[in-house]
Amino acid sequence: MAKQLPRSKVIMHWITATSVFFLFVSSWWMLSLPLPSDVFTYRQLPFQLHKNIGITLLAIVVTMIAMRVYGREQSIQANKTRLEKLADVDHLLTYFLLIACCISGYLSSAYSGWETTLWWLVDLPGWSEENDDLNILFSDIHLWTCWALLAVVALHISAALYHAFKDDGVIDKMFRL
Amino acid sequence: MTTKAGSGINSKWIGLVVVLFGILLLAQHGNELLKQLVITPGSVAAQGVAADCRADELEEEGLSLRECELLVSNVQITLVSSPDWFRPAMMLFSLLGSLFAVSSIYLGISVAANSNTNSLSLKTCLGVLLLIDLLVFVAASNTGPLLRAQYLWPSLLWFFVHATLLAAALAHLNEQSGSEA
Numbered sequence: 001m002a003k004q005l006p007r008s009k010v011i012m013h014w015i016t017a018t019s020v021f022f023l024f025v026s027s028w029w030m031l032s033l034p035l036p037s038d039v040f041t042y043r044q045l046p047f048q049l050h051k052n053i054g055i056t057l058l059a060i061v062v063t064m065i066a067m068r069v070y071g072r073e074q075s076i077q078a079n080k081t082r083l084e085k086l087a088d089v090d091h092l093l094t095y096f097l098l099i100a101c102c103i104s105g106y107l108s109s110a111y112s113g114w115e116t117t118l119w120w121l122v123d124l125p126g127w128s129e130e131n132d133d134l135n136i137l138f139s140d141i142h143l144w145t146c147w148a149l150l151a152v153v154a155l156h157i158s159a160a161l162y163h164a165f166k167d168d169g170v171i172d173k174m175f176r177l
Numbered sequence: 178m179t180t181k182a183g184s185g186i187n188s189k190w191i192g193l194v195v196v197l198f199g200i201l202l203l204a205q206h207g208n209e210l211l212k213q214l215v216i217t218p219g220s221v222a223a224q225g226v227a228a229d230c231r232a233d234e235l236e237e238e239g240l241s242l243r244e245c246e247l248l249v250s251n252v253q254i255t256l257v258s259s260p261d262w263f264r265p266a267m268m269l270f271s272l273l274g275s276l277f278a279v280s281s282i283y284l285g286i287s288v289a290a291n292s293n294t295n296s297l298s299l300k301t302c303l304g305v306l307l308l309i310d311l312l313v314f315v316a317a318s319n320t321g322p323l324l325r326a327q328y329l330w331p332s333l334l335w336f337f338v339h340a341t342l343l344a345a346a347l348a349h350l351n352e353q354s355g356s357e358a
Contacts (some may be wrong), residue, residue: 014196014282014286018203020199021202021204022204024205025207026204026211029208029211031238034222034228034251035229035234036234037227039221040221040228040249042222042252045215047216053194112237132233136236139237161190161194163195164187164192164289172189172290175192175289176286176290177286177290
């Protein structure tokens with residue numbers, strides 16, 4: 001039986017999962033809206049929401065990593081199997097890609113010249129003047145890290161389903177309320 | 178172990194699959210709600226205003242001029258094809274769908290965490306989600322071909338996903354009743 005994780009981390013895990021899928025679905029849709037101009041403002045709400053959720057997600061992921069590092073959740077286990085080593089790599093990659101996605105998205109937005117008001121309450125500082133080249137660079141990084149994230153998330157879910165079907169206790173730590 | 182001898186019902190598997198589809202459904206309904214909030218009747222695309230396609234924006238987005246123009250047509254498709262009742266109906270269905278998707282995530286975790294959790298509430302929740310799929314399907318089938326092409330197949334897929342999960346929850350519930358008797 002796997003050791004149970006703190007309830008707060010379990011909740012953050014499920015909020016992260018939900019946010020990631022919403023961000024994927026909504027971003028695919030919002031990019032099919034007309035390009036922004038003085039009259040075409042369809043993208044305003046979806047883009048602000050996308051950025052707000054992304055920034056909040058970054059804070060959650062950083063908290064989860066801090067809990068993992070300082071909480072000593074991971075028992076040091078010798079002789080890990082290949083699947084266990086793969087799971088460790090998948091977890092590390094997921095954290096890395098979540099952070100990379102969020103930061104590259106924020107930087108792309110910052111260099112696009114569009115302001116970000118966190119949850120319509122706090123104006124976040126602009127990093128620089130509008131810069132098309134940096135906007136395109138960070139936009140490309142955002143795109144490819146997010147595709148990679150989707151791939152590792154798919155692997156993560158497949159592994160969870162495998163362990164649930166085997167009923168070997170591995171996923172028990174993520175199922176508590 | 179959560180699989181009962183001879184039953185073949187693995188409550189952990191049911192719980193995880195319910196949670197997984199609950200998360201995906203929440204994303205879908207949340208996005209639909211956002212879509213209905215953003216694309217409003219009488220908005221600028223409906224007034225025939227030409228698309229604003231600046232060269233630098235086209236380069237940033239990787240779009241051709243024609244694609245940029247069609248982004249406006251894409252919104253017009255939704256506006257022109259939606260009967261007056263369609264937007265409020267879809268907002269209601271997606272709001273209810275989101276609420277019950279969150280409930281299904283919670284209940285799925287409960288069932289996976291404790292195989293003895295009473296799955297009656299899970300069964301009810303999945304039943305409501307099945308009903309919402311049916312209502313979305315009926316609503317979309319009463320619109321024109323452009324919206325039917327967007328909505329019918331996904332709602333049919335979700336209908337069968339929820340029918341499958343409901344069948345599993347019913348079997349789990351019967352198993353519980355059998356073991357309690």
